[in-house]
Amino acid sequence: MQKQDMRGIGVGKGVDADPRQRPGFPMETTPEPRPGAQLPIEQQRSDYPVLMHGGRQGMPPVYGTAAPPKGLSGVLRKVAYKYPDHWARHWMMLLMADRVDSWEHNLRRVLPVAAVLVLGGLTAKWIRS
Amino acid sequence: MRALTYQGPYRVRVENKPDPIIEHPQDVVLKVTHTAICGSDLHLLHGLIADTRVGCTFGHEFMGVVEETGREVKSLRKGDRVVVPFNISCGTCFYCQRSLTALCENSNPSSDLASGVYGYSHTTGGYEGGQAEYVRVPFADVGPLKVPEDMEDEEVLFLSDILPTGYQGAEMGEIKAGETVVVFGCGPVGLFAMKSAWLMGAGRVIAVDHLPYRLAFAEQFAKVETVNFKEVGDVVLYLRELCGGRGADVCIDAVGMEAEGSTMHKMLGLAKLEAGAPTAINWCIDTVRKGGNVSIIGVYGPPWNLINIGTAMNKGLTLRMNQCNVRRYMPHLLEHIRAGRIDAKGIITHRFPLEDAAHAYHLFAQKRDNCIKCVLTPHGHA
Numbered sequence: 001m002q003k004q005d006m007r008g009i010g011v012g013k014g015v016d017a018d019p020r021q022r023p024g025f026p027m028e029t030t031p032e033p034r035p036g037a038q039l040p041i042e043q044q045r046s047d048y049p050v051l052m053h054g055g056r057q058g059m060p061p062v063y064g065t066a067a068p069p070k071g072l073s074g075v076l077r078k079v080a081y082k083y084p085d086h087w088a089r090h091w092m093m094l095l096m097a098d099r100v101d102s103w104e105h106n107l108r109r110v111l112p113v114a115a116v117l118v119l120g121g122l123t124a125k126w127i128r129s
Numbered sequence: 130m131r132a133l134t135y136q137g138p139y140r141v142r143v144e145n146k147p148d149p150i151i152e153h154p155q156d157v158v159l160k161v162t163h164t165a166i167c168g169s170d171l172h173l174l175h176g177l178i179a180d181t182r183v184g185c186t187f188g189h190e191f192m193g194v195v196e197e198t199g200r201e202v203k204s205l206r207k208g209d210r211v212v213v214p215f216n217i218s219c220g221t222c223f224y225c226q227r228s229l230t231a232l233c234e235n236s237n238p239s240s241d242l243a244s245g246v247y248g249y250s251h252t253t254g255g256y257e258g259g260q261a262e263y264v265r266v267p268f269a270d271v272g273p274l275k276v277p278e279d280m281e282d283e284e285v286l287f288l289s290d291i292l293p294t295g296y297q298g299a300e301m302g303e304i305k306a307g308e309t310v311v312v313f314g315c316g317p318v319g320l321f322a323m324k325s326a327w328l329m330g331a332g333r334v335i336a337v338d339h340l341p342y343r344l345a346f347a348e349q350f351a352k353v354e355t356v357n358f359k360e361v362g363d364v365v366l367y368l369r370e371l372c373g374g375r376g377a378d379v380c381i382d383a384v385g386m387e388a389e390g391s392t393m394h395k396m397l398g399l400a401k402l403e404a405g406a407p408t409a410i411n412w413c414i415d416t417v418r419k420g421g422n423v424s425i426i427g428v429y430g431p432p433w434n435l436i437n438i439g440t441a442m443n444k445g446l447t448l449r450m451n452q453c454n455v456r457r458y459m460p461h462l463l464e465h466i467r468a469g470r471i472d473a474k475g476i477i478t479h480r481f482p483l484e485d486a487a488h489a490y491h492l493f494a495q496k497r498d499n500c501i502k503c504v505l506t507p508h509g510h511a
Contacts, residue, residue: 017330037220
């Protein structure tokens, strides 16, 4: 009698036991366009400032437009993207820009409240004097 | 529309954002019906992925109903229900033509690491994610899979990422009948890797984690042996002994950059001296037998990690790794779900409306309330 595994099924039994049953076999298939693919691909156009890393030749036809670079963090990002993505400084500058972005965001949120408090304080001081 | 937005490390919030529009003739706009929080979203939440900008929306596991189509879209119509792979792939480039859609070179201007990915920082193209009421889906004739009418959203939602990723993780291990497979990590991807290992004829599957509730879940869901690495001293020696002294035939890293188990790597990761902790990869390399296979599906960020590459070389290991080429797995795994071989929705432990997404993130990140997988419903209550 064949030994059983933890599932109570014969060891080594599985519907995808034959590697040829697996969708990723072979890893690289014979080159052909995927079903539904269309050529030529029109170039996406927008006013969004896309940052392309320094090692890339030309814009891809499609890209995301989630959050444009802005403020000091945006400047850091623009510098970082001048370098190709196999340079450590590219990534370290981006990580730094992320932190600056977060600080700038916090500052923008507290600035109106701080401005009101400061103005209120100054006004009160002026009235008292 | 309402959308989850990143506010800086450890902070997300649901707020109003402009609705997405058709930006390219091959786009559709999707009304999101179900979306999930992925373990790799936590790397974004924790500020570990470079170029994650404040205000962007996360979410690369989602499905929904087509709301609007671009003028060149041929296969989809308004009202079609689809599940969307997390890779954004053109279908025509060098890599897509070879079925390696995770490597598409026509969707990501920001880096050569991978294709564009929804809601996963500007490092993967700067696309908005699906944890929102609506989302833009480029190359709509290539990626999305129409959902059969007789199947519920939750049954097929995980075809967008974690089920194919787990399956590809097992497949890259090149498992042969009767072999012993060790899976590090009992999160959703790890669970599906275990299930897939059985489908590929593994003789023995051992799951490793440190959270008792996750180990118990793996035991029940995937029918595997379990090891709590915090209870066994030296986990590598323990596993080797468990595997007859030689080691496992195949080891799968389903953990990624936020691994527990090594204080040194955690500290180096926090200090940004390496991209998170590669503890699980090193355990894979040390646990697998000489000449064995290591498969990496845990996510790591650039620029570098301290990995025992000398050990891997001397042991004659095969290391395989990749983001999942989701689209090629979807029809095959849909059939496994339909046949009852994989209960994909069985891993859902929490359901929330989109408005509670911030709470869901923190619950999932802190592993509270025995959380395995959170699903969000942007339109209608969970």
